[in-house]
Amino acid sequence: MSFLELKNIHKSYYLGSQEFPVLKGINLDFDLGDFVSILGESGGGKSTLMNIIGGLDRNFEGEVLVDGKKLDHKQEKSLDKYRRETIGYIYQSYNLISHLSVLDNVLVSLDMTTLSKKEREARAKELLVKVGLEGQIKKYPNQLSGGQKQRVAIARALASDPKVIIADEPTGALDSQNTKEVLSLLNEIASEGRLVITVTHSEAVADAGTRIVRLADGQIESDERIKPAYPKQDKEMIPSRALPRRASIKTAFKHFRHHLGTNSLIILGTAIGLFSVILFSGLGNGIAGYMSSQITKVANPQVMSVSRYVKSDDDENSAFSESSNTPAFTAAQLDQIKKQKHVSKVESSYTAMNATATYNNQNVTMRALTNWTSSNSDDSVKAGHAPTKDGEILIDQSAVAEKFNKNNYKDLIGKQVTVSYQALNAQQENVTVKFTATVSGIGHSDSQGAQINAVNTTTIQNALKQAGLSADPTDISVKVDDLDNVEDTAASIDKIKDGSNRLYKTSTIQSIIKKIQTYVNLATSILSLIAGISLIVSALMIIVTMFMSVAARTKEIGILRALGESKRDIRWLFISESLITGLLSASVATLLAYLAQAGINGALKSIANYAFVQVTTGDVITAFVLALIISLLAALLPARRAAKLNPIDALSAE
Template structure:
């Protein structure tokens, strides 16, 4: 049974003006194993077209080309890929070796596309290269070997998948006479070892080596002459069989992409650095916002007890809340609240909230011009009398301790005005609470660490209540502090307080508002910085399109040796993935370096880390870079996959 049989094969091309040109006209041929067939003819006779249809590079023809009982003209893409991997090997006039791959890698490429393991494909390639006399040239690049050696590499690549058919297009056209003899002898040996070898040539000298010469003219076979029959011998080129019937793996595509990128290393580094600028800018903006936000939160949390929730009566209960809020904005630690007092049922309702361990009653009073403290002959004005609670901790006291019965804590500014070493000294406190004038002699137990803002006197709720009642008045709490059983439950308590229509801490509300504004500002800045990511995507898109043009012939070779469209896309998408990965890594690295420098300066001057570059931002930056790069690479990858192998191989 013939290895290949052509039955009434016709091939036409569309030309300008809507006309067609018929390149092959009713070609009928049959080929057997062990034949060395030369197809000869002048330029334009149709011999290259015949080679393309026989090799499955061009399946748009009429008639039948039967191989193993199947018409390759009816093959699906999958069948054609298997045909190129298993049945046919190509040897090209211009060698078509991939310049950035070593001799060994050029030969193993066909097996890489079949996902053969590295050990197996290197073993097989070394055996074939040894058979063609190149065992000492394995790791050289094509530019470092002679023309004859390049053609031997091409022959080894054609043989490595052990195909039944070898198609050689002008295999000696770029060689000198001595090297031509050597290559022709090798090709003859291949045929004698049981392969069908079809050479396309216009040289009578090459044809003289053949066992059969087919002459073609104007698309027709005009002569088919058997010159002599070759004797099939033991297969010199028969080595360990490659593992076929598999396809290029993602890891294999990544490796090929990495080798391709190494060829243009400087350019790809510059592309990655260019892309990293956008990633770096976005990361820095987000990290700056996070750092400032963290500073704000830490500052607020450092002034409060995480176990305590501050509660006020709702706004509608009072008419002077606006003025009080403005004052509290200036000095959050005063704990100013509405004048509305809590009733017993209010306190019981709050005490019934889940995870509330204790309820502390409190009071704050604000007045202007009526409050003063005296020590010796020094007088200090203050604006607020506030009761202490678990909200204020010993950490807030810079000197001394929290007050007990008969004691007060005063602000640092008041202490500076009244005199030195006030802790343990008695001072005179004059104030008006609930319209009752109070003139109290109190011992200073500590100094509250407030710099700037409003001055205040802090004492226990029990003391203040007792003093007001002794003066003939009444005192009900206008602030309540809820102590939770665990800091983790504080937020749920605050949420329940809000659901019950009570008012939380004005300080926290102000901080939340500021935090939201800061987040918006941060995202706006990150969005502006992100514009550079669009520029990066366009740059990657352009460079990959250029790469497609530069590697057109390489793409044709890959398709000729069994590469699928999916494999081509996968290689180019892998390249865009790697560019995105390196861009992201560069961006994160640069952002990290700049954040260290910025934090060193901010720590030196302000004792804070202004930039908070979290692992989440770093990972997100890398993922974003990869995503943008891969999206940019989709169109070039699709273009590369659609290239016609015949046209690609013609590209200079």
């Protein structure tokens, strides 16, 4: 039984409905150890027969048997395996991959074997030494002569230890000396117990083998043995395997590195869009953080403001009135709130608008004067101390103190000021509330336009009583035992009812901060959306580049398919290259973002000692995820197109 058998092979090409027969019932047997030359003129069907034997052409009639088993040409995966395990190709035009070194061109075939990395490299070098290229392994194909390129092709064909070597006009582009050397190598390969099939139109090349099959007009004209076949050898072949993903990634990276100049421009374009997204997100983080810090500097986040809930006349659902008719808290209601879970302290709150402070016959208007409670933060006291005792007041630095004494405003500490303001009594008549207090400290706020003016609670309560007004509060400050319990406690107080009527309305620092963050996030999202336009452009750049890469690497695709790579391997090759572009783009974008963060924060340090750009790990992860999604989507169509290329057509591409 022969190792390779062709039975009744018919093959036709069609132009419209017109049939052009190329092979007309070919029956041939091949044995291991034979060096068979298929001789014939151009157009006689030699190349078509070679493609059928090599498992590249699937559309024909007849059977191909390998070691007694029929080769199923309808199953693409079985053909991929057949080419990996059994076939090695040597081409007239060498078909080396230009962006791979001599060594890597041989390793491409070895990547589909079970040898370890060290064993693969050792075998590749051994084969290159065998074909006389031990000093050329680091060179690229464009640095070799024609004879050297053909030797690389021979080494690659032998690399996976195939049983069948198909040589398509292996000496067609060589001079006489290189022709002799290549033919000698082919005889040596056959003597190792392999089947060598050479397709040629040269009688001299055919005479170098052991058998000549003459093909004319798609039929066998003669089958002549000119020498005995070499003895068969029983030896263990190198096991094959499907190409590992890491091998595709490695090959993709080598191509990427070979065209680094062009790819760098694509990376830069994509990185700019990703950089914008990271920067805007970091800017949103910083601004939100800055606003939160400014609020918490003047107000304790563990303290909430509580007022009586009053329905508005024009809103029956949830609006409330802020008028002077808001009722005051009763002693029972204050006690009710004190007993709520997690409430540690309840204090009355008073606010006087447009109060006048008088010192040394100078009058200064305070935009707002409040009483000092737990809601105030000691961070707002710039000099002196908070008004913790009866008869003490804290005045704002820029709004009050500096107007009394521009250069030595701290000298006001310990001095007495008179404060007066207008309030409404029960009959809705204006009454003047007036008191004298000692300046205990100077207040300061980093927020533009904010003022810190606060008086001791007992002081303002006594002043209200002296003016004939009620000191019962319409607002109170409620301190919660732990920051984590503030929102839950506020929700509990909001739910307190008298029958069906809601009693209280709360306002927390967290709710204010959340509103600010909502607005900042909205602005950041809009800016990021604008930056996203550049990401769409980047995706289009990658798509165009990948399609161009498929067109430029058509022959390489054919070579890889002929070596036994599957459609999946080809898809993954181009997807890998696109993902490499995406990952490097995200890396560059991250570096630019951190540099921009350092630069912007450094430039704004003189304005406020705060990091206005805060790039987080989440921002970086988002950029990498976006980069991977963009590059993956951009690669799908080009990779699919590459995988669908017919290997025969791809090999014939220029």
